[in-house]
Amino acid sequence: xxxRRSGVPAFRQVAADLREKITAGTYAAGEQLPSERDLxxxxxVSRPTVREAVNMLRTxxxxxxxxxxxxxVRPPASIQRVARSRLSREARERNRGxxxxxxxxxxxxxxxxxxxxxxxxxxxxxxxxxxxxxAEVTVRDRVMRADGLVVQLAVxxxxxTITRGTAIEDVNTGPGGAYARLEERGHQLGSFVEHVGARMxxxxxxxxxQLADGVPVITVTRVAYAFDGLPVEMNDMVLAADRYELSYxxxxx
Amino acid sequence: xxxRRSGVPAFRQVAADLREKITAGTYAAGEQLPSERDLxxxxxVSRPTVREAVNMLRTxxxxxxxxxxxxxVRPPASIQRVARSRLSREARERNRGxxxxxxxxxxxxxxxxxxxxxxxxxxxxxxxxxxxxxAEVTVRDRVMRADGLVVQLAVxxxxxTITRGTAIEDVNTGPGGAYARLEERGHQLGSFVEHVGARMxxxxxxxxxQLADGVPVITVTRVAYAFDGLPVEMNDMVLAADRYELSYxxxxx
DNA sequence: CAGTGGTCTAGACCACAGT
DNA sequence: CTGTGGTCTAGACCACTGA
Numbered sequence: 001x002x003x004r005r006s007g008v009p010a011f012r013q014v015a016a017d018l019r020e021k022i023t024a025g026t027y028a029a030g031e032q033l034p035s036e037r038d039l040x041x042x043x044x045v046s047r048p049t050v051r052e053a054v055n056m057l058r059t060x061x062x063x064x065x066x067x068x069x070x071x072x073v074r075p076p077a078s079i080q081r082v083a084r085s086r087l088s089r090e091a092r093e094r095n096r097g098x099x100x101x102x103x104x105x106x107x108x109x110x111x112x113x114x115x116x117x118x119x120x121x122x123x124x125x126x127x128x129x130x131x132x133x134x135a136e137v138t139v140r141d142r143v144m145r146a147d148g149l150v151v152q153l154a155v156x157x158x159x160x161t162i163t164r165g166t167a168i169e170d171v172n173t174g175p176g177g178a179y180a181r182l183e184e185r186g187h188q189l190g191s192f193v194e195h196v197g198a199r200m201x202x203x204x205x206x207x208x209x210q211l212a213d214g215v216p217v218i219t220v221t222r223v224a225y226a227f228d229g230l231p232v233e234m235n236d237m238v239l240a241a242d243r244y245e246l247s248y249x250x251x252x253x
Numbered sequence: 254x255x256x257r258r259s260g261v262p263a264f265r266q267v268a269a270d271l272r273e274k275i276t277a278g279t280y281a282a283g284e285q286l287p288s289e290r291d292l293x294x295x296x297x298v299s300r301p302t303v304r305e306a307v308n309m310l311r312t313x314x315x316x317x318x319x320x321x322x323x324x325x326v327r328p329p330a331s332i333q334r335v336a337r338s339r340l341s342r343e344a345r346e347r348n349r350g351x352x353x354x355x356x357x358x359x360x361x362x363x364x365x366x367x368x369x370x371x372x373x374x375x376x377x378x379x380x381x382x383x384x385x386x387x388a389e390v391t392v393r394d395r396v397m398r399a400d401g402l403v404v405q406l407a408v409x410x411x412x413x414t415i416t417r418g419t420a421i422e423d424v425n426t427g428p429g430g431a432y433a434r435l436e437e438r439g440h441q442l443g444s445f446v447e448h449v450g451a452r453m454x455x456x457x458x459x460x461x462x463q464l465a466d467g468v469p470v471i472t473v474t475r476v477a478y479a480f481d482g483l484p485v486e487m488n489d490m491v492l493a494a495d496r497y498e499l500s501y502x503x504x505x506x
Numbered sequence: 507c508a509g510t511g512g513t514c515t516a517g518a519c520c521a522c523a524g525t
Numbered sequence: 526c527t528g529t530g531g532t533c534t535a536g537a538c539c540a541c542t543g544a
Contacts, residue, residue, distance in 0.1 A: 009513060019456075035529060046515050048301070051530085059312045059466075061453045068522035068529050081448065084501065189505040195334065196501070198451030198469045198494040200314045203272075213312075216451045216469035216494070224505075241451040241469070248337065248449070248501045252442040252477075262532060288510060299534050304511085321510050321541030 001044050010045045014053035017043075022062055022073050029075040033063065036071075061214030061242070074212070077242040084194060084248050108146045114171050115141040118160060128223050128234045129159055136160040138169055140178070143208070150208050153238040162187060162232060179224070182232055190227035194248075196220050198241060209240045216241045254297050263298045267306035270296075275315055275326050282328040286316065289324075314467030314495070327465070330495040337447060337501050361399045367424050368394040371413060381476050381487045382412055389413040391422055393431070396461070403461050406491040415440060415485060432477070435485055443480035447501075449473050451494060462493045469494045 002013040021027050034042065039050045054071055057063045065071045117139045126133040140156040156178070158168060166181045167174045173181055179189060201209065201217045209217070220237040255266040274280050287295065292303045307324055310316045318324045370392045379386040393409040409431070411421060419434045420427045426434055432442060454462065454470045462470070473490040 011513080016456075037529085046517090048516090049514060052513085054530095055308075059453065060455075065530060066523085067531065068524080070523095070529060079450070084503075191502060191504050193500060193502045195498050196449055196471070197332070197498040198471050200312065200467050200469065202313075203269075214453050216453065218449070218451050245448050245450040247446060248503075249444060249446045250501075250503065251444050264532080290510085300536090302533060305532085307511095318511060319542085320512065321543080323510060323542095 001042075010043070011049045011052040011056065014039065014043050014045065014050060015056040018053065018057060019060075019062060022057075027073050029073050031073050032069075033071040033073070058213040061212070064212050079245045080243060081245050081247050084246050109148075110144065110146055111148075112142050112144045116169060116171060117141065121157075125157055125234065128221070129157065129231050131159050138163040140168070150210065151240070151243065153205065153208065154235055155237075156233060156235045158233045178233070182224075182226075187232050188227045189224055189232070190229065191225045192222055193225070194220055194222045196246065201238075205238060209238070211240055212242075218244060218246070220246070254295075263296070264302045264305040264309065267292065267296050267298065267303060268309040271306065271310060272313075272315060275310075280326050282326050284326050285322075286324040286326070311466040314465070317465050332498045333496060334498050334500050337499050362401075363397065363399055364401075365395050365397045369422060369424060370394065374410075378410055378487065381474070382410065382484050384412050391416040393421070403463065404493070404496065406458065406461065407488055408490075409486060409488045411486045431486070435477075435479075440485050441480045442477055442485070443482065444478045445475055446478070447473055447475045449499060454491075458491060462491070464493055465495075471497060471499065473499070 002010045004010075006013070018027075018033065027033055033039075033054075036047055036050050036054065039053075040047050043050065054063065054065065058065060062074060063071050064074050118136055119139055120134045121129065121131055121137050123133055125131075125137060126135065129137070131137075136159075137157045138160050140158075142154040142156070143150055144152040144154065158178075162182070162185065163169050166185060168178045168181050183189065197219045198216050199219065201211055201215075205211070205217060211217070218239045218241050220235075220239070222235045222237070223231050224233040224235075226232050255263045257263075259266070271280075271286065280286055286292075286307075289300055289303050289307065292306075293300050296303065307316065307318065311318060315327060316324050317327050371389055372392055373387045374382065374384055374390050376386055378384075378390060379388065382390070384390075389412075390410045391413050393411075395407040395409070396403055397405040397407065411431075415435070415438065416422050419438060421431045421434050436442065450472045451469050452472065454464055454468075458464070458470060464470070471492045471494050473488075473492070475486075475488045475490070476484050477486040477488075479485050
């Protein structure tokens with residue numbers, strides 16, 4: 001029952017009570033919560049009020065609702081640790097990119113589909129690639145799947161001046177991938193920088209990545225620099241935050 | 254007006270229309286949306302339906318509602334880029350930790366409050382620190398502020414076996430911070446690993462970090478390893494995703 | 507004070523899952 | 526078929542903001 005005189009909104013009291021019972025284990029992972037109509041009786045509030053409480057828990061990622069079945073405590077997703085800062089030349093040459101390497105190591109069937117297009121650099125792209133705004137860039141738009149399930153979106157952009165006439169402008173970049181083509185053209189890779197952030201997904205991303213309510217996405221912008229310090233590629237990646245964790249390693253000195 | 258026969262729920266149509274007008278710039282950043290009662294007239298739906306649409310945009314982080322004022326398009330927050338993988342011994346000795354270094358470089362007044370406690374390692378802590386579950390750990394629980402505003406939560410854990418008798422068990426760790434004390438005791442630092450993820454905040458975190466609806470947190474677990482490969486410290490950090498971006502850098506070879 | 511968002515009710519009907 | 530969540534209404538009153 002909710003305390004009407006406490007000043008705390010009823011739906012917040014209901015949400016807090018349910019939240020506490022979930023974290024305390026009264027409702028275990030995967031278990032079904034009482035139906036909304038039961039909660040109406042339990043707490044003495046109307047159904048919209050109960051629904052508002054449950055919605056709160058949904059946006060927190062604590063529970064998932066399944067139409068016609070019930071509301072369930074979200075089981076903690078198994079998180080894949082993805083080691084970054086390991087794109088050694090060796091690894092690059094052995095594999096067709098970090099994603100496929102990860103996938104192969106984990107034993108599921110990877111597949112990617114690629115679309116190529118060309119566009120003019122906006123301010124952000126221009127800044128990362130150290131080119132003029134409006135300059136032409138080659139865009140490789142990839143959807144990566146594991147066993148058919150979309151697990152990552154990646155948009156790679158390179159100045160067109162260094163991709164013209166190479167297989168980078170083809171869907172199939174050939175053995176070693178785009179990085180190998182760059183090195184053949186004399187753009188020896190010197191270093192990588194990754195900028196990592198997080199935000200809520202757009203509706204498009206949510207449906208593509210099949211994200212439940214309350215699951216953010218991790219955004220990674222990787223910039224590859226040639227030995228001379230000039231950026232040659234930027235790659236915007238979007239990952240489901242309930243399935244991925246990124247690991248970075250570096251020496252103390 | 255919404256299309257009643259399309260099968261798409263009314264509140265989704267309203268949300269989609271508003272979302273599109275926001276991204277298209279019809280409602281610019283910081284600008285006020287029409288009042289809920291105006292939207293009722295515009296779309297021909299009830300107020301709860303309008304509110305559900307607006308709530309959707311709120312959990313997406315697109316708009317913020319201010320009681321008594323109106324609903325506003327969230328202006329893109331200014332994002333701080335925090336360079337990781339730069340905790341060189343030099344930098345550690347010059348400063349009192351990475352956070353204070355960041356703060357000093359940016360010209361705001363930093364402050365932190367620390368609480369010390371001791372606890373038994375749970376499974377996760379034990380795994381990261383390579384100790385037995387139940388072994389005693391020293392916990393340094395920090396709240397970091399910039400100009401009084403909470404910007405980061407950090408919980409540092411070390412095996413008690415290596416902190417006993419050192420200033421690491423005091424609120425004030427002395428010049429150079431906890432890492433300096435570790436090195437004095439012969440635990441020369443060899444490397445760092447950071448595990449980066451994201452999730453929605455708990456209600457506690459949301460109020461502490463003053464997060465608006467629809468803003469996730471970035472979680473960073475940094476593990477410091479001694480030269481002999483043994484972990485000496487783990488640090489769980491929580492950052493507001495709309496204010497921080499982490500940058501990692503590494504050579505291509 | 508008027509206008510805004512915040513909360514809440516008591517219903518109604520629909521769509522889906524599982525028996 | 527029953528029970529579940531999903532959508533929607535027409536109102537009511539409260540709490541906050543700012544003129």
